[in-house]
Amino acid sequence: MNSLEKISIPDTNQKRVVIVGAGFGGLEVSQRLANSGYQVVLIDKNNYHQFQPLLYQVAMATVEPSSIIFPLRKIFRKKENVYVRIAEVEEVDPQTQQLKTSMGSLSYDYLVFAMGARSNFFGNKQIEELSIPMKSVSEALFLRNAMLEDFEKAIETRDYEVRQKLLDIVIVGGGATGVELAGSLAEMKKQIFPKDYYEIDTLEIDIYLIQGGDKLLAGMSEFASEATLDYLTQLGIKVRLNTRVTGYDGETVFLGDGTTIPSQKLIWAAGISGNPVKGLPAESIVRGNRMAVDEYNQVKNCEHIFAIGDIASMASEKYPDGHPQVAQVAIQQGKLLAKNLKRLHNGKPMLPFSYHDKGSMATIGRKKAVADLPWIKLKGNLASLIWMFIHLISLFGLRNKIAVFFNWMILYFTKDPYLRVNIKPTKRERAVVKE
Ligand SMILES: Cc1cc2nc3c(=O)[nH]c(=O)nc-3n(C[C@H](O)[C@H](O)[C@H](O)COP(=O)(O)OP(=O)(O)OC[C@H]3O[C@@H](n4cnc5c(N)ncnc54)[C@H](O)[C@@H]3O)c2cc1C
Numbered sequence: 001m002n003s004l005e006k007i008s009i010p011d012t013n014q015k016r017v018v019i020v021g022a023g024f025g026g027l028e029v030s031q032r033l034a035n036s037g038y039q040v041v042l043i044d045k046n047n048y049h050q051f052q053p054l055l056y057q058v059a060m061a062t063v064e065p066s067s068i069i070f071p072l073r074k075i076f077r078k079k080e081n082v083y084v085r086i087a088e089v090e091e092v093d094p095q096t097q098q099l100k101t102s103m104g105s106l107s108y109d110y111l112v113f114a115m116g117a118r119s120n121f122f123g124n125k126q127i128e129e130l131s132i133p134m135k136s137v138s139e140a141l142f143l144r145n146a147m148l149e150d151f152e153k154a155i156e157t158r159d160y161e162v163r164q165k166l167l168d169i170v171i172v173g174g175g176a177t178g179v180e181l182a183g184s185l186a187e188m189k190k191q192i193f194p195k196d197y198y199e200i201d202t203l204e205i206d207i208y209l210i211q212g213g214d215k216l217l218a219g220m221s222e223f224a225s226e227a228t229l230d231y232l233t234q235l236g237i238k239v240r241l242n243t244r245v246t247g248y249d250g251e252t253v254f255l256g257d258g259t260t261i262p263s264q265k266l267i268w269a270a271g272i273s274g275n276p277v278k279g280l281p282a283e284s285i286v287r288g289n290r291m292a293v294d295e296y297n298q299v300k301n302c303e304h305i306f307a308i309g310d311i312a313s314m315a316s317e318k319y320p321d322g323h324p325q326v327a328q329v330a331i332q333q334g335k336l337l338a339k340n341l342k343r344l345h346n347g348k349p350m351l352p353f354s355y356h357d358k359g360s361m362a363t364i365g366r367k368k369a370v371a372d373l374p375w376i377k378l379k380g381n382l383a384s385l386i387w388m389f390i391h392l393i394s395l396f397g398l399r400n401k402i403a404v405f406f407n408w409m410i411l412y413f414t415k416d417p418y419l420r421v422n423i424k425p426t427k428r429e430r431a432v433v434k435e
Contacts, residue, residue, distance in 0.1 A: 015037075015110070019043070020111070020113050022049050022114075023050070023116045024309060024334070030082060033338050033341060037342075042072065042076070043089055055134055055137065055139075055177075059143040064403060067400045070396040092279040097111070112305075112337065113291060114307070114330070117290075119135055119272060119273075130250045130266065132266065132267050151196075151200070161262065168206045169205075170210065172266065178216075178270075182207060182239075186235035193205065210253075211240065211242075212243065220370065223370075224362070224377065243255055251263075251264060275311060280305075281300075284300040291313065295314065306337055359373040366415075369384035
């Protein structure tokens, strides 16, 4: 690792815990270590925490981006032992206990990787460049803008073939993200497009959901998968199971069965891969680019390094390939790790992790949702209300909860969200201040 300017965190007699990533897991550890005997440094490439489960609602113009994100500095106000730095972590040297970031280097006593995952394109560079992933607020806004731009163009496009490319939307991946996006696009096609784009024949808009496996929501029960397929079919989504996307040139989607779909919007929700960091021993990286951890979330062969959430893979009898990559795992691992770090500080042994599965849910459309709860399996309106309640209470910040609730009520009563605006970011050069 090259020598770099150091990040200016005061050297104190407290041991330093550096946490990389302010998602569900990283935020949990950092908050619980605030005002503990440690000095805490929280590093994230963004200055906000984002609530990924509602990203698709930003893309579909249902909620404002600002209501599903929360500024990190506001969370850690008055927490004097927590230092927030906005930087991208690039490399670690476990021997010298140094971290290399875009801002400079930093030493640690304990390091926690909570960097989450990114879209996995399975090595297909063309799809990576031309498709639209759904992992961040910026990507959700990109999709919203792309859709609005293409629909505006479609109004003035006489050529049927070209219009199809502008109007048709292809979603790849039949997990929760793909299913939820497909459902809300179908609702928009039914409720909103005929009013906003009355010059377009909405029957020309085709929404495809392509799934490589033989069922939707593969991680959920058979009951949930079948209900979801039924709902999407009722909503007019063209679901193709057992079908793989093999290529995409920006205008045509190529499928494994030899057929093609013309579309300028290929939404990629087909898989994830751990966010990479250089410097870890090869044996500590396993399937899906995740970090192999033991039952204390300690990274294999790296004594002072821990990993939690999506990036961690803790193999057990019940979860041989690691836990599901969902928010609850990250939160529960974050909670226990904070406790274990405090125990280490007090000379006590660490406690092993055991996942308490609270259930899974997905919403497909208005009054259409599925829920596998520990005690019951539900679908329909009740599942939809439970989904809304759980997501509302899980959102960070009271203002966000109120804002999302307000937007949902508008949608519920008027069936007409009002955020269909295309705000384009301005690109301008800024002067670089030299020291
Ligand atoms: C569209 C979508 C919908 C989802 N819906 C659900 C759902 O309904 N229910 C559910 O339980 N789960 C859902 N998930 C999964 C859930 O969001 C993740 O399991 C959870 O966010 C994992 O938490 P984490 O702390 O491991 O990582 P994340 O929450 O992803 O946080 C990672 C953080 O690390 C930062 N970071 C990454 N790389 C670097 C770097 N090199 N340097 C500095 N910072 C970095 C990121 O900016 C981010 O803030 C969904 C995910 C997506 C994408």
